[in-house]
Amino acid sequence: MRLVSYATKDGGSHLGVLTEHGVVEWSAAARELSLPREIFASMPSWLEAGAPRLVDTSKLPAASLAGARPLSDLRLLPPVPRPGKIVAIGLNYRDHSIESGAAAPPKSPIIFAKFTTSIAGPEDAIVIPLGNPNVDYEAELAVVIGRRGKAIPAAHAFEYVAGYMPLNVLSHRSPPYDMR
Helix, strand or coil, X not given: CCEEEEECCCCCEEEEEEECCEEEEHHHXXXXXXXXXXXXXXXHHHHHHCXXXXXXXXXXXXXXXXXXXXXXXXXXXXXXXXXXXXXXXXXXXXXXXXXCCCCXXXXXXXXXXXXXXXXXXCCCCCCCCCCCCCEEEEEEXXXXXXXXXXCCCHHHHHXXXXXXXXEEEEEXXXXXXXXX
């Protein structure tokens, strides 16, 4: 299932499912499937809903598919607007550690946070501060956690994953790290 958060020309924000017919508004499809519309109104409400959010998109009603909008008519928003937390892992593979000046990857993960205000949609402008020649980008795999948990055993970790998405991360690169 490929979900998108999008804005319409009237400025409304919606959650949709991307199909071969275009983008189907989830809350309208939910009504036709006799599901609670509020779960499908936005990505945050969909993530909070847990198990009831899982729907077989191949069973979308014909009326919903007929109302699908072309992706070109919509402005895509960040997939998860204003996530609760963004946790990142730094220097998480050997080549990147070496290119950053480290002799070897760190012995334990370098964990840091990113601000939720740093999220942008795929067509949004990215403002780079004047005089900052050290901006770099990396393609990353983002894991979207779909429910709250603590001290989760490794065998149950994937029960908390709602999905995955590509993520383009821009960072200020300082001179090589001292990993001693």
